[in-house]
Amino acid sequence: MAEKRCKVTFEPEGRSVYVLSGTTLYEATGEAGIIIKSECGGAGTCGNCKVVVISGDFEESGSDRFLNEKEMKAGAVLACRTKVKSDMMIEIPLSSRLFEQKILTEGLDTHLKLSPNVQKIYLTVEKPTLEDPRSDLDRIWDGLKNISSDPQVPIDILRRLPEKLRKDDYSVTIVLNADEIVGIETGDKSATNYGVAFDIGTTTVVGYLHELNTGKQLSVASRTNPQTSYGDDVITRINHTNTAKDGLNDLHVRIISCMNEIIDELADDAGIETKFIYEITTTGNTTMNHLFLKLNPKYIALNPYVGVMRSNIDVRAKEIGININRYGKVHSMPSIAGFVGGDTVAVILASEMHKSDKLQFAIDIGTNGELVMGNRDRIVACSTAAGPAFEGARITHGMRASDGAIEKVIITDEDVEINTIGGAKPIGMCGTALIDSIAELRKRNIITTTGKMLKRDEIPDTVPDFIRERVIDHEKYRTSFILVPGSKSQTGNDILITQKDVRETQLAKGAIFAGYQILKSILCVTDDDIQEVLLAGAFGNYIRKEQAKWTGLLPDIPSEKIQFIGNAAGTGAKMVLLSKELRAEAAEISRNTEYIELAVSLDFQKVFTDSMFFPECLTCE
């Protein structure tokens, strides 16, 4: 008997998908290309995926414990705990949506000598005669002899060679990727040569289209990583590959289709056809790299944390479903070890830490915090499980950095001032506002060094009354600070900083700061020896240095030593697209960087506990 198919329509988009009866609403949102919040990847344990059933039959279990009375009356259910049984109409509320976020595409300005791996050479060869009966391919090889020695040719290209060669009187453009001919174009097409660099982040994916002869960037496009609907951190996604049937394929297909969309958009914007793109380079953390290449990431998450491979890998793009020229290739940057991947290699390459005389500390704060410390003599790196708090997840009113997110908070003696992205009425807060809020409350001792939020009657007398009155004993969240009253928010509810949010922040910043302390101890250096702190990635580029120091997320080092370096991972991917020499340097960085596994560090637990305290900032104004 044919299985029943049901139409599920999501509002307010009005987007419909047909799914089999028994499919969860969570899976249906994924099919519809709508990304909703999830920390547990659909396991039913985070309570983030609330949707409202407008009509239709369903089977539900286990939603109740995450829903209050008002939500239940409105028809709310958890999408991952609700199975479709008939045609349905579903509303996805603002609070459950993962918004397209502010994505950082800018990186360091780099000056490099162009030497792309893909070259186009316009050749005119001599016509064959009875006296010169060399084969067509021999003529091409002879024409290329100063550039490459007898490059390989795929059989399909060879089959088309005779006609291509004769079409334009024995003149053709040869497309060479290292030691392989990957294209033969008629006429002189050597003036245009295209490639794309990708930064595949756990949360965001950014692509950059470049003209390789000039190095010029033609277009940039980005998307939220659609794997997010399987969980917002790498561990949840790895678990999905282990537990779900075809789990690895699910995640692989999602990232490939996202990259293909980006490639289409880049090509459209630049007015070119994707078949003229002959190479892409990619960087990402170890898990993203494995999922993109459809390699099993299982053992990265299990002691002793080993990936399938560390070195760079070059594969034919079509073998993994990437839509560029059919003979085009993908160069995936090498990684370091454990969770420290090609994105960290890219950060080192872009910041030139491996050539620097100065002792530098570079940090890319995401769901995983990647930390690197060193200079030309020695570099050590580690990864810390910071969790998604700084991306707005697991925070009571947290959200990604998108329209309506509070991104800045200042508490003066007169007011609590906030700024939202896009100037919209506030919906929640993103990571920078979380840091600001905690720093501001720390400065007034409303949050103590141990992270306790004081009750209203415990707050020092020096604190103005209007601030004191914002501290409440909330019936659900207990001691909380009202950042924005419900009368001024988009949802009509108060936007709060709760005691639990402070604890989540302590765990996240404690993990990062502990990594910093351990790297310092391995290199036998102190804060005073660090000459530059480099902040990479989206979050790092939007945080305010002094506020981050007040929370202990950044070391208490003079602010002038702290620099923002933009999307350095993306910059690194572009550098290896444009230069063979830098590709070789990246391989060397990957081999020479020492990986420190914090999980086996004897001191880690103690250092981590100490790092959860909120310090006094001595170098702040």
Ligand code: FES
């Ligand atoms: S509870 Fe549904 S995604 Fe977490």
